[in-house]
Amino acid sequence: MSAARSLSAGTLAFDALLDSPSSTLRAQSRMLALPLVDNYVGLRATAKLTRRSASVRDGVAFVEPVSSNGAAVAAASVAAPKEAEKKTEKAPPARQPQAGSSPQAQKDFKDMQTGGVDQDSTCSVTVVGASGDLAKKKIFPALFALFYEGYLPKHFTIYGYARSKMTNEQLRDMISTTLTCRIDQRENCGQKQEDFLKRCFYHAGQYDSEDSFKELDAKLREQEGDRTANRVFYLSIPPNIFVDVARCSSRAASSSNGYTRVIVEKPFGRDLQSSGELSQGLAEHLSEDQIYRIDHYLGKELVENLSVLRFSNLIFEPLWSRQFIRNVQIIFSEDFGTEGRGGYFDNYGIIRDIMQNHLLQLLALLAMEPPVSLAAEDIRNEKVKALRSMKPIRLEDVVVGQYKEHTSKSGVSYPAYTDDKTVPSNSITPTFSCIAMFIDNARWDGVPFLMKAGKALNDKRAEIRIQFRHVPGNLYKNSFGTDLDKATNELVMRVQPDEAIYLKINNKVPGLGVRLDRSNLNLQYAERYKKKEFPDSYERLILDVINGDKRLFIRDDELAAAWKLFTPLLKELEEKQVAPELYPYGSRGPIGAHYLAAKYNVRWGDQSV
Numbered sequence: 263m264s265a266a267r268s269l270s271a272g273t274l275a276f277d278a279l280l281d282s283p284s285s286t287l288r289a290q291s292r293m294l295a296l297p298l299v300d301n302y303v304g305l306r307a308t309a310k311l312t313r314r315s316a317s318v319r320d321g322v323a324f325v326e327p328v329s330s331n332g333a334a335v336a337a338a339s340v341a342a343p344k345e346a347e348k349k350t351e352k353a354p355p356a357r358q359p360q361a362g363s364s365p366q367a368q369k370d371f372k373d374m375q376t377g378g379v380d381q382d383s384t385c386s387v388t389v390v391g392a393s394g395d396l397a398k399k400k401i402f403p404a405l406f407a408l409f410y411e412g413y414l415p416k417h418f419t420i421y422g423y424a425r426s427k428m429t430n431e432q433l434r435d436m437i438s439t440t441l442t443c444r445i446d447q448r449e450n451c452g453q454k455q456e457d458f459l460k461r462c463f464y465h466a467g468q469y470d471s472e473d474s475f476k477e478l479d480a481k482l483r484e485q486e487g488d489r490t491a492n493r494v495f496y497l498s499i500p501p502n503i504f505v506d507v508a509r510c511s512s513r514a515a516s517s518s519n520g521y522t523r524v525i526v527e528k529p530f531g532r533d534l535q536s537s538g539e540l541s542q543g544l545a546e547h548l549s550e551d552q553i554y555r556i557d558h559y560l561g562k563e564l565v566e567n568l569s570v571l572r573f574s575n576l577i578f579e580p581l582w583s584r585q586f587i588r589n590v591q592i593i594f595s596e597d598f599g600t601e602g603r604g605g606y607f608d609n610y611g612i613i614r615d616i617m618q619n620h621l622l623q624l625l626a627l628l629a630m631e632p633p634v635s636l637a638a639e640d641i642r643n644e645k646v647k648a649l650r651s652m653k654p655i656r657l658e659d660v661v662v663g664q665y666k667e668h669t670s671k672s673g674v675s676y677p678a679y680t681d682d683k684t685v686p687s688n689s690i691t692p693t694f695s696c697i698a699m700f701i702d703n704a705r706w707d708g709v710p711f712l713m714k715a716g717k718a719l720n721d722k723r724a725e726i727r728i729q730f731r732h733v734p735g736n737l738y739k740n741s742f743g744t745d746l747d748k749a750t751n752e753l754v755m756r757v758q759p760d761e762a763i764y765l766k767i768n769n770k771v772p773g774l775g776v777r778l779d780r781s782n783l784n785l786q787y788a789e790r791y792k793k794k795e796f797p798d799s800y801e802r803l804i805l806d807v808i809n810g811d812k813r814l815f816i817r818d819d820e821l822a823a824a825w826k827l828f829t830p831l832l833k834e835l836e837e838k839q840v841a842p843e844l845y846p847y848g849s850r851g852p853i854g855a856h857y858l859a860a861k862y863n864v865r866w867g868d869q870s871v
């Protein structure tokens with residue numbers, strides 16, 4: 263066999279070795295391959311280039327057209343080229359921080375890679391569903407915080423839009439009750455609030471009326487004058503009216519000379535089919551470029567730090583594989599029930615509400631291969647690959663639970679989920695679930711990824727735990743007693759509350775003799791970054807929309823991959839009417855979670871602290 267033929271026949275093997283998570287294997291294969299290496303690298307590089315310009319989604323190959331600013335124009339544009347051409351947004355010119363903003367804000371500003379809006383253009387954010395809970399609780403306060411920090415462009419306008427009748431003044435009163443100056447020592451906070459509120463307006467209108475949006479358009483134009491007008495519409499409304507609003511806003515209130523971007527809140531459907539229909543409905547009126555599907559967990563400080571930790575420290579990435587990691591746990595818990603949102607929740611349940619989106623996004627970020635760059639499409643390509651490599655979820659790897667009434671020792675009574683008046687008394691919707699998942703690729707083969715999410719549990723937390731394998735031939739094994747599991751390293755990223763990253767290690771207790779102790783190498787954010795306040799995830803994400811940075815938003819194929827993974831399980835649970843295991847309000851959740859973990863030789867990290 264000629265060298266070229268044997269090389270070509272062996273390409274897969276070389277690929278596997280050179281891509282192997284094992285540094286030893288990689289090093290050995292490099293030595294073996296040395297004489298052939300020039301030839302091989304050439305072949306492999308060609309293959310990579312080809313892979314980069316084409317992608318495979320749901321088994322169909324898409325060639326990614328590249329937009330003028332270098333970003334790939336995603337699937338909707340491919341699917342509907344004529345519509346997409348019309349609606350592909352213009353890239354905004356470069357943007358500066360607002361005059362008078364803090365030096366830190368100015369510095370952070372420079373650090374942002376995605377320049378946005380120039381000082382002569384205007385930017386409006388229309389909050390559709392302004393009378394609702396999310397708008398009051400999160401969106402308006404986030405916009406104020408951005409204004410306070412000087413991140414909003416000089417000429418900006420905020421519009422509230424909903425059916426409720428309200429005057430501008432009433433909207434301002436409503437908003438002002440939720441604005442807070444998060445740091446006591448902040449200067450001019452009151453003045454800043456007044457300045458902010460002056461820029462807030464309200465328009466009452468129907469969600470399916472182009473005329474109402476035309477009226478809004480006229481009002482926006484008054485504010486915009488003859489400047490370049492960039493417009494953001496934040497759809498903070500129930501999903502059944504997303505498409506109506508996309509249609510009316512795009513036909514009657516799109517910017518004629520700047521960008522028009524639309525933020526879409528979850529839930530993006532209930533399953534693969536409904537999510538596909540929703541995506542198709544939106545794609546009739548908007549290009550994929552214009553759609554920002556928000557998952558607020560991606561805007562959390564610790565989640566942003568996950569990639570930094572992994573890719574900018576030498577010590578983690580070499581360990582990031584089945585060779586060293588025994589299991590990964592992604593845990594979400596709340597110490598309150600569905601209070602006030604039972605009507606919504608009963609139609610979705612904890613798997614759709616938290617796991618299919620927030621927790622799966624964390625998993626994808628953690629498990630993805632190193633992206634080619636930090637560009638949005640490069641990161642999202644890797645996330646999609648990780649999601650598409652996941653094994654189907656098996657019912658026997660799933661536990662579901664529902665909270666029941668509980669009276670504490672002091673006599674305080676907590677309701678059952680089904681006590682909520684908006685929830686049917688015979689509901690079997692899970693308020694708790696844990697799932698063992700597996701990724702079928704070279705890096706993660708056989709490593710259990712355990713997800714756990716629940717409401718009305720004993721504490722409120724969101725964290726990622728990475729438990730490492732035992733130290734081979736551990737010289738100190740006799741110091742750990744019989745339970746070697748207790749001596750393994752564990753890396754914990756606590757997303758909330760009290761953001762922290764800590765690594766559990768073994769060390770010697772000071773003194774004579776050798777006694778070992780478990781302790782934490784601990785990065786407590788509050789301690790390390792005393793003077794810093796952490797922006798709410800909505801601040802980061804809204805700013806990204808203004809700047810056109812899609813890194814932290816869900817792409818259409820990513821959404822489809824997530825639903826493809828969960829839909830069969832959700833169908834099976836519903837068809838088989840799987841009854842949830844009841845757990846008392848305020849407890850640690852169903853005991854089944856421990857059996858599931860034990861099946862894979864895993865001990866929940868959050869239960870041992």
Ligand SMILES: NC(=O)C1=CN([C@@H]2O[C@H](COP(=O)(O)OP(=O)(O)OC[C@H]3O[C@@H](n4cnc5c(N)ncnc54)[C@H](OP(=O)(O)O)[C@@H]3O)[C@@H](O)[C@H]2O)C=CC1
Nearest residue numbers: 391393394395396397424425426498499500501527528529
């Ligand atoms: N609240 C939260 O914590 C979170 C919410 N979300 C998502 O954000 C979006 C907004 O949430 P939230 O503010 O809680 O929602 P709301 O139920 O408060 O609805 C927002 C506004 O939409 C209008 N609206 C409500 N129901 C209907 C309806 N059936 N038909 C037409 N209009 C309606 C109402 O305004 P009006 O009557 O004045 O027109 C309401 O003020 C939803 O998609 C939700 O799933 C996501 C994460 C968390």
Ligand SMILES: O=C1O[C@H](COP(=O)(O)O)[C@@H](O)[C@H](O)[C@H]1O
Nearest residue numbers: 528558559596615616620724758
């Ligand atoms: O999306 C949702 O998230 C919240 C939890 O968000 P957090 O930022 O407070 O952790 C959850 O309560 C809600 O049910 C869900 O829809």
